[in-house]
Amino acid sequence: MTLFFVLALYVLLILIWLVCFFFLLLMSYGIITTKVPYVPIPQHVIDEVKRLLPMKAGDQFYDLGSGDGRVIATMASAYPDAFATGVEKAPLPYTLTQIRFWRKPLKNVKTLFRNFSRVPLNNATHIYMYLFPEVVEKLLPKFEAELKKGTRVVSCDFPFKTKEPVETVVVSGRHKHTLYVYEF
Numbered sequence: 001m002t003l004f005f006v007l008a009l010y011v012l013l014i015l016i017w018l019v020c021f022f023f024l025l026l027m028s029y030g031i032i033t034t035k036v037p038y039v040p041i042p043q044h045v046i047d048e049v050k051r052l053l054p055m056k057a058g059d060q061f062y063d064l065g066s067g068d069g070r071v072i073a074t075m076a077s078a079y080p081d082a083f084a085t086g087v088e089k090a091p092l093p094y095t096l097t098q099i100r101f102w103r104k105p106l107k108n109v110k111t112l113f114r115n116f117s118r119v120p121l122n123n124a125t126h127i128y129m130y131l132f133p134e135v136v137e138k139l140l141p142k143f144e145a146e147l148k149k150g151t152r153v154v155s156c157d158f159p160f161k162t163k164e165p166v167e168t169v170v171v172s173g174r175h176k177h178t179l180y181v182y183e184f
């Protein structure tokens with residue numbers, strides 16, 4: 001009985017170790033391929049994004065690097081007549097997104113397991129992103145080439161070097177975040 005208990009404990013420990021190893025492997029793979037780690041933004045900052053990007057029927061919102069889907073979930077619920085698309089390249093956050101929408105489906109949400117630089121943005125009316133400075137900078141020519149006039153973009157924490165925001169909002173909390181609002 002004791003031997004069985006010890007063996008079961010060993011098997012359990014090995015399983016826990018394998019799960020942790022697999023989790024770390026997925027995290028590292030995501031960071032290596034995207035160069036931006038998965039860091040979810042707190043809900044009170046998303047609420048501010050929602051306020052800064054009011055949408056009407058038919059509007060198209062994109063979260064570029066959508067993590068676990070929390071931003072598209074909030075936007076799609078707040079604006080049920082508009083559409084929210086999340087583009088995510090890393091397997092772990094994309095899987096979390098699938099679990100989120102499997103548990104609570106939303107009709108006006110689309111998720112793409114893809115590199116956002118390969119996603120055409122000509123139908124976007126509102127864009128949000130929480131990335132890194134060099135990635136934000138690389139997106140500017142794409143935005144200038146593809147975005148419709150009047151498209152609003154919110155970048156969390158990292159502004160464009162050569163474009164002036166129309167509004168800057170500092171959101172306080174445990175960690176301070178700055179939202180830079182642009183109009184193209």
Ligand SMILES: C[S@@+](CC[C@H](N)C(=O)[O-])C[C@H]1O[C@@H](n2cnc3c(N)ncnc32)[C@H](O)[C@@H]1O
Nearest residue numbers: 034038039040041065067088089090115116130
């Ligand atoms: C800092 S997290 C932000 C997550 C979410 N947008 C939020 O605000 O909570 C950045 C996410 O962007 C994803 N990402 C970075 N580069 C990407 C790319 N080229 N294509 C798709 N996703 C990318 C990363 O995998 C990561 O999950």
